[in-house]
Structure formats: structure tokens, C-alpha cells
Amino acid sequence: xxxxxxxxxxxxxxxxxxxxxxxxxxxxxxxxxxxxxxxxxxxxxxxxxxxxxxxxxxxxxxxxxxxxxxxxxxxxxxxxxxxxxxxxxxxxxxxxxxxxxxxxxxxxxxxxxxxxxxxxxxxxxxxxxxxxxxxxxxxxxxxxxxxxxxxxxxxxxxxxxxxxxxxxxxxxxxxxxxxxxxxxxxxxxxxxxxxxxxxxxxxxxxxxxxxxxxxxxxxxxxxxxxxxxxxxxxxxxxxxxxxxxxxxxxxxxxxxxxxxxxxxxxxxxxxxxxxxxxxxxxxxxxxxxxxxxxxxxxxxxxxxxxxxxxxxxxxxxxxxxxxxxxxxxxxxxxxxxxxxxxxxxxxxxxxxxxxxxxxxxxxxxxxxxxxxxxxx
Ligand code: FES
Ligand SMILES: [Fe+2]
Numbered sequence: 001x002x003x004x005x006x007x008x009x010x011x012x013x014x015x016x017x018x019x020x021x022x023x024x025x026x027x028x029x030x031x032x033x034x035x036x037x038x039x040x041x042x043x044x045x046x047x048x049x050x051x052x053x054x055x056x057x058x059x060x061x062x063x064x065x066x067x068x069x070x071x072x073x074x075x076x077x078x079x080x081x082x083x084x085x086x087x088x089x090x091x092x093x094x095x096x097x098x099x100x101x102x103x104x105x106x107x108x109x110x111x112x113x114x115x116x117x118x119x120x121x122x123x124x125x126x127x128x129x130x131x132x133x134x135x136x137x138x139x140x141x142x143x144x145x146x147x148x149x150x151x152x153x154x155x156x157x158x159x160x161x162x163x164x165x166x167x168x169x170x171x172x173x174x175x176x177x178x179x180x181x182x183x184x185x186x187x188x189x190x191x192x193x194x195x196x197x198x199x200x201x202x203x204x205x206x207x208x209x210x211x212x213x214x215x216x217x218x219x220x221x222x223x224x225x226x227x228x229x230x231x232x233x234x235x236x237x238x239x240x241x242x243x244x245x246x247x248x249x250x251x252x253x254x255x256x257x258x259x260x261x262x263x264x265x266x267x268x269x270x271x272x273x274x275x276x277x278x279x280x281x282x283x284x285x286x287x288x289x290x291x292x293x294x295x296x297x298x299x300x301x302x303x304x305x306x307x308x309x310x311x312x313x314x315x316x317x318x319x320x321x322x323x324x325x326x327x328x329x330x331x332x333x334x335x336x337x338x339x340x341x342x343x344x345x346x347x348x349x350x351x352x353x354x355x356x357x358x359x360x361x362x363x364x365x366x367x368x369x370x371x372x373x374x375x376x
Contacts, residue, residue, distance in 0.1 A: 001182045006266045009236050010256055013249045022215075022234045024356040031352050031365050033344035036204040041372075042301030045205075048375045049278045049368065051076045054170055056280040056293055057091070057162040059193040059311065060155050062107065067125065070107040074295035074305055077164040080104045081153060082111065084125050091153035091162045092127050097146040114148075123148050156180075158189040158311070159276075159291075178240020179274050183282070186267075188289050191311040194319035197327065198307050201334045203341035205279065205296040205304035206368070211333035212273050212281050212292070213360035215248050221332050230271075237360045242277040242367040246360045275360075277367055288312040288322060302341055306330075 016022050035041060057072045057079055069082040071094055078094040080103065096103045101118040113130065114123045122131040127148035132138055152163040152170035157180075163170045173180050201208065211217075215235035219227050229250050236247040253269035266272075272284040281292040289311040297303035308327065310319045343349070354361045 001185055001266065001272075003262075003264075005182075007261050007264055009247060010253065010264050010266055010269075012236055013231070013234060013247075013253055014257060016234055017231055017249075017254065022357045023236065025359040025362070026356070028356050028358075029354045029362040031354065031361075033347075033349060033352065035365065035368075036206060036341065037302070037344050039301050042204070042296060044372055044375075045368070046076050046296055048372055050295065051164050052168075052375065053278065053371070054152075054161050054163040054168075054175055056159050056276060056291070057081060057153075058160045059291075059309065060158045060160060060189070061192045061311070063089075063109075065109065067111045068107075068109045069104060069111050071104055072162075074293075074307070075162075075164055076298070077151070078102065079151065079162055079164065080114070081160060081162065082114075082125050089153045089155060089160065090126060091151040092148035093151060093166075095149065096121055097129065097148065098132075103148070121146075156189075157183045158191060176243070176276065178238070178243050179245065179276065179282075182245070182272075182274070186284050186289065188282075188284075188311055191289060191313055192315050194288075194310040194312045194315060195323050196307055196309040197323060198305050199327070199330070199334065200297075200303065200305045201338055202300075202303050203334070203337040204302055205294045206365070207337035207340055208292075208294045208304050208306050208334065209275070209279065209281065209364065210361060211330075211337060212275075212283075213244075213246055213364055214355075214358040215246075216355065216357060217333075217336075218248070221336065222329060225329055225332075233357060235357065235360070237363070239360075239363045242371065244275050244360055244363050244367075246273045246275075247271070248273070275364060278371070288319065290326060302345070306334075 058070050062070050063083045066083050066085050072079040080094040081089055081091045084090050094103050096116040098121045101116055103114050103116050120133040124130050127150055129143045129146045149166055152168055154161045154170050154172040156172035161172045216233050218230050219232050231249045231251055234249045238245045248271040250269045256264055268286050274282045279294045283290040291309045293307045295305050310323050312319050
């Protein structure tokens with residue numbers, strides 16, 4: 001983050017602590033539970049946000065060498081991403097062009113070809129169909145028309161972006177509107193992928209995201225773990241196009257009062273959360289980064305899977321402990337989320353309200369509504 005922005009935010013934080021009141025939006029706002037319970041809404045979100053919109057599909061450090069590959073099954077279009085001989089990435093729909101079998105499972109390294117497990121149609125790493133077993137049965141079929149369906153792919157700051165729609169424009173810098181320079185400054189492009197875990201819960205994917213977008217609940221829900229570190233109900237929110245940034249402020253920020261502004265550095269005194277619209281939460285901590293990629297389930301509108309990943313400056317067994325600690329906190333949030341989902345489905349309440357310090361939630365939901373309305 002550039003120094004001027006850090007100074008601006010630190011001043012807001014120190015003022016807020018002095019006043020004993022967080023920065024406030026003009027008004028509180030409302031949202032409707034059917035945003036989480038309507039099956040039609042769920043279908044539209046999958047089609048528009050997860051199929052017609054680029055997503056973060058993995059990390060460059062997971063597939064550093066030619067022939068390394070990973071798959072992503074949580075997206076509506078199953079994806080395989082492979083590092084080509086040239087060093088660049090290729091992404092494809094993970095679908096064999098013979099009769100549609102899943103082509104590749106899991107992840108791996110050293111691949112030179114992808115061989116379909118069903119009848120052994122074989123593709124090279126550029127997606128070209130290079131061999132058909134017992135080809136006589138397909139006499140006259142032009143191989144060049146049956147290559148894998150290529151998907152736009154890009155890497156930036158160690159994040160892999162894929163657009164699930166062939167030939168759609170993909171501009172990673174634009175996807176990172178308002179966040180690009182910040183993320184560059186944290187140098188996560190040099191980090192390695194330490195470990196990931198997937199958590200499936202019976203709640204709409206937006207409830208998994210919502211839990212990141214206010215600091216109001218920390219003092220209460222997380223009283224037994226992280227609450228003592230943070231200033232009560234203080235979060236610094238900036239909308240950045242459809243993305244946004246929310247900074248949780250640690251009590252240690254008060255140390256900066258005695259240090260001259262030119263030496264101010266916010267990261268040791270903050271947790272910096274960034275939403276890469278729609279479903280990726282990137283969290284910068286002092287010594288590592290966390291990425292939460294949240295996907296609605298394929299067959300259940302009220303279920304989601306969150307892939308939690310730790311990225312770190314160097315590999316170390318200690319990151320497993322880090323991951324487990326943060327999963328402990330997240331479990332508290334997700335348990336509440338599952339309860340909210342059931343309560344919304346009861347139909348007993350018609351609205352929820354977002355307080356004047358919960359503006360990031362309003363921005364998140366408005367951004368989704370806008371993206372959906374664009375596709376009407
Ligand atoms: S479906 Fe892949 S070879 Fe038949
Ligand atoms: Fe939380």
C-alpha cells in the first residue's frame with residue numbers, strides 16, 4: 001500500500017480510537033434474506049458471477065514448472081490449468097471432446113500429454129488432440145476441430161485468473177481494480193502456496209463472504225481468541241469499484257502515535273482484507289497471506305465450499321499451525337452462518353440491517369446486484 005494511503009488510514013484509525021467511535025456511513029442499510037434463499041437468484045449468480053465472470057482458480061506457485069497442472073472442480077465449468085513448455089499457462093475446460101469425460105483428476109507434475117481415462121483420446125499441453133485410439137472409427141474427423149476448449153487465463157501477483165467463457169476478455173489488472181498496486185507492494189507474487197483446506201457448509205456462499213466484512217462481531221463471537229488483539233468495532237473500509245478493502249485495526253496501532261509519520265507502516269498493526277469480486281477474499285497478515293475462494297455448490301443453492309489457502313514467503317511446517325488457528329476462528333463464523341441460513345429459510349424475517357460501520361457488507365451486496373442487473 002502506498003505510504004500516503006497508509007498515513008490517511010492510520011490517521012483515521014487513531015482519530016477513531018481517540019473519539020471512541022468508528023468511522024460511520026451516512027445511514028444504516030437493509031438487505032433481504034431472499035438474496036440467500038431464492039433458488040432463481042442462486043442460478044443467476046452461478047451463471048453470471050461464476051460462469052460469465054473471471055475467477056481466481058489457483059496460485060502460480062502451485063504449478064511452477066512445465067507439465068505441472070491443477071484442476072478446479074468447484075467452478076460451474078470444470079477447469080484444468082497447465083504450465084506449458086513455453087513457461088506460460090494454458091487453461092481448458094476439463095472435458096474430453098470425444099464423449100465428455102472428465103479428462104484430468106487432481107493435480108500433478110511432469111505431464112507431457114493428457115490421456116482421457118475413458119477411451120484414451122490424447123491431448124498435448126496446448127490442448128491439441130494428438131491421438132485417437134483405434135482411429136479408424138473416426139475416419140474423416142478433423143483433429144483440429146476437437147482440441148480442448150481453451151479458456152482465457154492470466155497470472156498476476158502469483159494469482160491465476162481464469163475466465164470460464166472461451167474468448168472472453170481477461171484483464172487481470174482490471175479484475176484487481178483498486179487493489180493492484182496494494183497487492184504488488186506486498187510482493188505475494190514471490191510467496192509460495194503453503195497449504196489449502198476445503199470447508200463445505202450448508203449456507204449460501206455469500207454468508208461465508210459476509211463474515212469477513214465487518215469488525216463488529218469480533219469482540220463478541222471471537223472473544224476467546226482474536227478479540228483481545230483488535231480495537232473494538234474498528235474497521236477501515238474503502239470501496240474500490242466492485243472490489244473493496246476492509247482493514248481490521250490492532251490495538252498495537254497506538255504505538256504509532258509516538259513515531260513520525262514518515263516511518264508509519266500499517267501492516268504490523270492491521271489485518272488487511274481485500275475482496276476480489278465476486279468470491280475471493282485475500283487477507284494480508286504481517287508474515288503471510290490467506291486466500292479464501294468461496295464457491296456455491298453445483299447442486300445445492302444453500303451450500304458452499306470455501307477453499308482456504310495460506311501463502312507464505314517461504315515453505316515451513318509452521319504454516320500448518322497457522323492454517324489450523326485461522327480455521328478455528330473461521331469455524332466460529334461459519335457455524336453462525338449455517339444458523340443464519342436456516343433462519344432465513346424459515347421465512348420469519350423479511351430483512352436484515354447493516355449498521356453504519358458495516359458499509360462493506362452493503363457494498364458487497366450492491367456490487368452483486370449490479371453485476372446481476374447488467375446481464376438482464
Ligand atoms: S470420452 Fe474421452 S476418450 Fe472417450
Ligand atoms: Fe469472524
